[in-house]
Amino acid sequence: MARSERLSATSLERSTPPERFAFETTAELEPSAQPVGQPRAVAAVRFGVAMADHGYNVFALGPNGTGKRHFIADFLAREAAQRPAPPDLAYVHDFAEPSRPRALTLPPGRAIALRDDMLRLVEEVAVALPAAFEADEYQTRLQAIEEDFKRRTAGRLESLRERAAAQQVAMVQTPEGMAFAPLRDGEVVGPEAFARLPEDDRQRLQRDIGGLQRELQAVLRELPRVRREHRTRVRELHERISAAAIGDPIDETAARYADVDGVPEYLEGVRRDLIANARDVIRLREHQESDPFAGTQPRAAGELPFWRRYRVNVLVDRTGAEGAPVVFEDHPTHQNLVGRIDHVPQQGALVTDFMLLRPGALHRANGGYLVLEALKLLQQPFAWDALKRALRSGRLHTEPPGQSLGLLSTVTLEPEPVPLAVKVVLLGDRQLYYLLTALDPDMLDLFKVAADFDDVIDRTPESEVAYASLIAAIGHSHDLRAFDRGAVARVFDAAARHAGDTARLSANTGALADVLREADHWAGVAGREVVAAEDVQRAIDQQTFRADRIQARLREAMLRDTLHVETDGERVGQVNGLSVFELASHRFGRPSRITARVRIGRGDVLDIEREVALGGPVHSKGVLILTSLLAARFAAERPLSLSASLVFEQSYGGVEGDSASVAEFVALLSAIAEVPVRQALAVTGAVDQFGRAQPIGGVNEKVEGFFDLCAARGLTGDHGVLVPETNVPHLLLKREVVDAVRDGRFHVYPIADVDQAAELLTGLPVGAPGPDGRCPPGSIGARVQARLERLAQAWAEAVRRGGASPD
Secondary structure: OOOOOOOOHHHHOOOOOHHHOOOOEHHHOOOOOOOOOOHHHHHHHHHHHHOOOOOEOEEEEOOOOOOHHHHHHHHHHHHHHOOOOOOEEEEEOOOOOOOOOEEEEEOOOHHHHHHHHHHHHHHHHHHHHHHHHHOHHHHHHHHHHHHHHHHHHHHHHHHHHHHHHHOOEEEEEEOOEEEEEEEEOOEEOOHHHHHOOOHHHHHHHHHHHHHHHHHHHHHHHHHHHHHHHHHHHHHHHHHHHHHHHHHHHHHHHHHHOOOOOOHHHHHHHHHHHHHHOHHHHHHHHHHHHHOOOOOOOOOOHHHOHHHHHHOOEEEEOOOOOOOOOEEEEOOOOHHHHHOEEOOEEEOOEEEOOHHHEEOOHHHHHOOOEEEEEHHHHHHOOOHHHHHHHHHHHOEEOOOOHHHHOOOOOOOOOOOOOEEOOOEEEEEEOHHHHHHHHHHOOOHHHHEOEEEEOOOEEEOOHHHHHHHHHHHHHHHHHOOOOOEEHHHHHHHHHHHHHHHOOOOEEEOOHHHHHHHHHHHHHHHHHOOOOOEOHHHHHHHHHHHHHHHOHHHHHHHHHHHOOOOOOOOOOEEEOEEEEEEEEEEOOEEEEEEEEEEEEEEEOOOOEEEHHHHOOOEOHHHHHHHHHHHHHHHHHHOOOOOOOEEEEEEEOOOOOOEOOOOOHHHHHHHHHHHHHOOEEEOOEEEOOEEOOOOEEEOOOOHHHHHHHHHHHHHHHOOOOOOEEEEEHHHHHHOOOOHHHHHHHHOOOOEEEEEOEHHHHHHHHHOOOOOOOOOOOOOOOOOHHHHHHHHHHHHHHHHHHHHHHHOOOOO
């Protein structure tokens, strides 16, 4: 394998030339808020919104900051504007089933009108009904009914009394009821006096009293029927008077809503209930007029408890709405989604009625679009299940969460369910989406459309134009200064660095907007009318400065040798590896000292990080791969008679990833061959079982982390970093590194395999085995073979002496 050649400054110069852009400033560009480089996600959203079939709701997945919320808000607003406004929603009292309020859907703006009309109707009825019962017509008719009743009851009894008196019999009232007794000289005859009467007189009186008693019984039997007829006639009179008094107001109201389903039927129920409770209205009026505590300003009739049943509870008002609603619910609790039923204290108890129904986001979004954050939705108890139940049934039930689970046994309201026609868009990251699809069988039935927003944008001439228009749009929306093309070029460089690829740009518009706003601020501090490249660079530098306290402290610890990392000289079995730390939005590279020790053993490589539970599974996998590579290279046909140990020195946290595999392999070779390693170089890269170097993440941060340490100690021209050659397209190093490479004070070496890495780090070739299986003399391979042979001989001698292996 040929020795790796260092990269030139020209090859590392990846900055975007301002001349690439045809504009001078972004003021010349047409702002575009459309997502750049997201054709898959855009097509999915368009499809999901256009599909009216059940279950075609949308889950927009992707990392935060990719602009998915802004795009969906803008797209839904444009779609909603082309659709008609959905109807209003109101709840009214159900006179047949008071615990089940009725839902009314009315054309936009009509629910408020109905509410106001009902308030006016109540005010009119509260005056008209008492007035009707005070009128002469009612009094005359009632008097006629009462006189007829008296005639048919008291008149017949009086007639019977007179006939009895003519027969010398008195009709008297006793504790047991009406009775007859004989008379003599106007006085009732007692039992003893009656016994002294002549026989003929006694018999005659008994016959007369018997006949009168039969007539009295006939009259008394007829009295209940007469009273019922009387009550019926009075009730019918009340109903006629009440119907006449309220007829015109109700008929006029019904005529205004004859075209609205459900309202005429509801008003007929109001009519029947008012007629049935007319006397209560009158008594309420009389009580108000006679109440000395009523005050000088009486309450409106509609505010009194009795009249609440005739009010209209408007849950959703679309007055003046243009198009369908787009609702963003940022706190999707169960109640905020499906509505709630409030209660008020009354005489020590909590009571409720239909006027205490409150709408949820699904009510407001019905007929349009509802956008929810998936994580927030899942964090709220019962909210996810409530949403699924509503979408699955196509009906919206307003009920306490305990009621749907069968946990409430108390009597409460059961409002009539509302037909639901809403398109739901959930926003979340990819992990959450795939967890839901794996764990919830309803997920793919209800959210059939996945809009996957990419993290990065392929860098093409077309996408660069669109990205520049996006920069102009963000500046326009935040009222920022225009950016000159040099500033735009620097923003492109920052976006490519964020994407970690020279051929791509970051799709994180949130981070982009932060840089633009901060660059505008620094341009203002500098007194510039147009944002320049130095303002963008200052914004980026200040972001780093605000976040790099821990990075600076770690570097300071290395400079003070509290954390021991050597950057000059040579050491056997010690290699400078590179790792990446990520704290919030700040990423930085940290050099780490990786050491290896070997001794006689059974061919195992001990991963100390794993043994103490600090190594992650990927790192452990990398160690196993390099162990396999070592055995395949140098012990394919003989036992590997050594034991080795690998460790990240002074590492007190977890170690994960396989990007240190090349460094660990070279450390092993150095320890076995007893060949020193140049400490002025650091290396990063994963390795496969054939020794090929594989790409890793965070290559820029790793190179710059070692550069910063070396620069702080003084660059000598020997310092450098080895990176997998497949990572070269990802190199977007800061200006100081590129300048140091140009001046020959720092170097970046691309490596294709571990052999190139070992040769650069030790100055010796690894050497490939010849036909006899021996590596060339003086090579690392020859030294490894020689050392392994000595260890094998020592193993055999130990077994011969003690009869057991050294381990």
